[in-house]
Amino acid sequence: MKSISSHFSIFISSFVLLFSFQFTNVIKSIVNDYASKIVNDYAIVVVSSAELKEEELQKQIPEIESISEISSKKILDRLKNEMSSKNLALLQVALPKFYSLKLGSLPDKKRIETIKQKLSSITTISRVETFAKTHEKMFKMFLLLQAMVYIFTFFVACIAVLLILKQIRIWIYEHQRRMAIMALFGASFFMKSAMLYRMTLVDTLLSALCVCAFYDIVPRLPLAQAYAAELDVVLPSFNWLYEGSVLVGASFVFALIAVSIVARKIGRV
Amino acid sequence: MEYVIKASGLNIGYERDEPVITDANMAIKAQEFVFITGKSGSGKSTIIKSLYGELLPNHGELNVCGVDFRNIGSSKLNLLRRYLGVVFQDYKLIDEWTVEQNVMLPLIIGGFSKSVCIKQAHKLLKHVKLLHKINKYPYELSGGEQQRVAMARALAHNPILILADEPTGNLDSYSSEVIWNLLKGAKEHLGTTVVVVTHNIPSTLGIDYKHYFLEGGVLHEVN
Numbered sequence: 001m002k003s004i005s006s007h008f009s010i011f012i013s014s015f016v017l018l019f020s021f022q023f024t025n026v027i028k029s030i031v032n033d034y035a036s037k038i039v040n041d042y043a044i045v046v047v048s049s050a051e052l053k054e055e056e057l058q059k060q061i062p063e064i065e066s067i068s069e070i071s072s073k074k075i076l077d078r079l080k081n082e083m084s085s086k087n088l089a090l091l092q093v094a095l096p097k098f099y100s101l102k103l104g105s106l107p108d109k110k111r112i113e114t115i116k117q118k119l120s121s122i123t124t125i126s127r128v129e130t131f132a133k134t135h136e137k138m139f140k141m142f143l144l145l146q147a148m149v150y151i152f153t154f155f156v157a158c159i160a161v162l163l164i165l166k167q168i169r170i171w172i173y174e175h176q177r178r179m180a181i182m183a184l185f186g187a188s189f190f191m192k193s194a195m196l197y198r199m200t201l202v203d204t205l206l207s208a209l210c211v212c213a214f215y216d217i218v219p220r221l222p223l224a225q226a227y228a229a230e231l232d233v234v235l236p237s238f239n240w241l242y243e244g245s246v247l248v249g250a251s252f253v254f255a256l257i258a259v260s261i262v263a264r265k266i267g268r269v
Numbered sequence: 270m271e272y273v274i275k276a277s278g279l280n281i282g283y284e285r286d287e288p289v290i291t292d293a294n295m296a297i298k299a300q301e302f303v304f305i306t307g308k309s310g311s312g313k314s315t316i317i318k319s320l321y322g323e324l325l326p327n328h329g330e331l332n333v334c335g336v337d338f339r340n341i342g343s344s345k346l347n348l349l350r351r352y353l354g355v356v357f358q359d360y361k362l363i364d365e366w367t368v369e370q371n372v373m374l375p376l377i378i379g380g381f382s383k384s385v386c387i388k389q390a391h392k393l394l395k396h397v398k399l400l401h402k403i404n405k406y407p408y409e410l411s412g413g414e415q416q417r418v419a420m421a422r423a424l425a426h427n428p429i430l431i432l433a434d435e436p437t438g439n440l441d442s443y444s445s446e447v448i449w450n451l452l453k454g455a456k457e458h459l460g461t462t463v464v465v466v467t468h469n470i471p472s473t474l475g476i477d478y479k480h481y482f483l484e485g486g487v488l489h490e491v492n
Contacts (some may be wrong), residue, residue: 172361178363184321186350187378 013163070098083114307483354423413444
C-alpha cells in the first residue's frame with residue numbers, strides 16, 4: 001500500500017505537469033485558429049485617388065497579404081435613376097477608389113496604428129479605416145485568455161514540483177540506507193540509483209501515456225465537439241508522433257532530473 | 270604486493286572533532302589473521318572504517334590492496350571495495366531484499382551472471398546453515414542468523430581482504446562459533462587476509478594470528 005502511494009504521488013505530479021503543459025499547447029492552438037478566423041474576416045478599408053499596387057504596398061507594410069478593390073458599381077447603380085448619364089459618367093471618373101486590405105496575421109493596437117500611419121503617408125490615400133476598436137476588443141480577450149492559461153499552468157506546475165520535492169524527501173529517507181550499504185560494497189552511482197531511475201521512469205512514462213490518451217480521446221467525444229462548435233472553435237487533434245514524443249521525452253527528462261537530485265542528495269548524506 | 274595493508278603515522282578523526290587515532294602503524298601481509306583489540310571507545314571501529322574508506326585519514330600513509338589512499342577518488346574507492354568483504358557489527362543487511370539477494374549483492378556489483386550469483390549464494394548459505402531461509406527477509410531472522418547472512422555476503426565474491434567489526438559482539442555461542450570457523454576457513458582455504466576488531470580474542474581459535482592493541486589513539490603491536 002505504501003509502495004502504491006509512493007508510485008501514485010510521482011504519477012499524479014508528473015501527470016499534472018504534463019497535462020498543464022499540453023493544455024497550454026491546446027489553448028495556443030485554439031487561439032491561433034480563432035485569430036486566423038478573425039484575420040480572414042478583418043480588413044482595412046482605404047480610400048485612394050489613384051490605383052494602389054499590391055507589391056508596392058507590401059514592400060512598405062509586409063503584414064498586407066492581399067488588396068482588392070471594392071467595386072463602386074452598386075452605388076452607381078443606385079444613383080442611375082436619379083442622375084443623368086452624363087453626370088453619372090463624371091461622377092464615375094471623380095469617385096475615388098476603395099480598397100480592402102487583408103492582413104496575414106492579427107496585429108495588436110500599436111501595430112495597427114503604425115500601419116494606419118504608413119498608409120496615410122501615401123499621398124494618394126485620403127482616408128484609412130482600421131475598425132481598430134472592434135478588432136482590439138476581440139484581440140484583447142484572446143490575449144487575456146492566453147495569459148490566464150499561462151498563469152494557471154504556472155501555478156499548477158509549481159504545485160506539481162512541490163509534490164515531487166515532497167516525494168523526493170520521502171525517497172531520501174526510504175532509500176538512503178540501501179544505497180549506503182550498496183556503496184560500502186563498491187556499487188557505482190548508477191548501480192545504486194538504478195532502482196529509483198526504473199521506478200520513476202515507469203511512473204512518468206505511464207503518466208505521459210495517460211496524458212496522450214486524454215488529449216487524443218477527449219476532442220473526439222461528441223459532447224466536446226458539440227461544445228466547441230457552439231463556441232466556434234476547432235479542438236486540435238492529438239498528434240501522437242510529434243506531441244506524443246514531446247510528452248514522453250519531457251517525462252523522461254523530468255524523471256532523470258528528479259532522480260538525479262535524489263540520488264545526489266543521498267550521496268551527500 | 271607484499272603487504273595487503275600498510276599504514277604509517279595514521280591520524281584519523283571525525284569532522285570538527287579531535288582525532289580518535291593519532292598514530293597508527295600497521296603492516297599486514299597476505300593471508301595473515303589479525304586482531305585489533307582495545308577498550309570501548311578507543312577507536313577500533315574508526316580504524317576499520319578507514320580501511321574500507323568510509324573515513325579518510327587526516328594525515329599519514331595508508332595503502333590497502335595496493336591502493337594508495339592519498340587523493341583517492343570515488344571510482345577508485347568503489348573498485349577497491351569490490352575486493353573487500355566487510356562484516357559490520359549491526360549487520361547492514363538490506364531489509365527489502367531477501368536473504369538470497371543480500372548474499373548476492375557483492376556478486377551483482379561485481380557484474381557476475383545471475384546463474385553464478387545464485388549458485389554462489391546457495392553454496393554459502395548452505396555453509397552458514399541458512400539455506401532453508403533463502404527467501405526470508407532480514408527482519409524475519411534472529412541476530413545470529415542475520416550476522417551469518419552478513420558473513421556469507423562478505424565471502425560471496427572471494428575477497429582479498431575481510432574486515433570484520435565486532436562480528437560476534439551480540440551473538441550467541443553457536444552463531445559466534447559459526448562466524449569464527451568461517452573466518453578461519455577463509456584464511457586457511459581461500460588465502461584471504463582477515464582483520465577483526467573485537468573485545469575478546471577467542472581462546473579456541475587454533476590458528477596463528479597477529480595482534481594489535483589500541484590505546485590512547487595509538488596502535489601497538491602485541492608480541
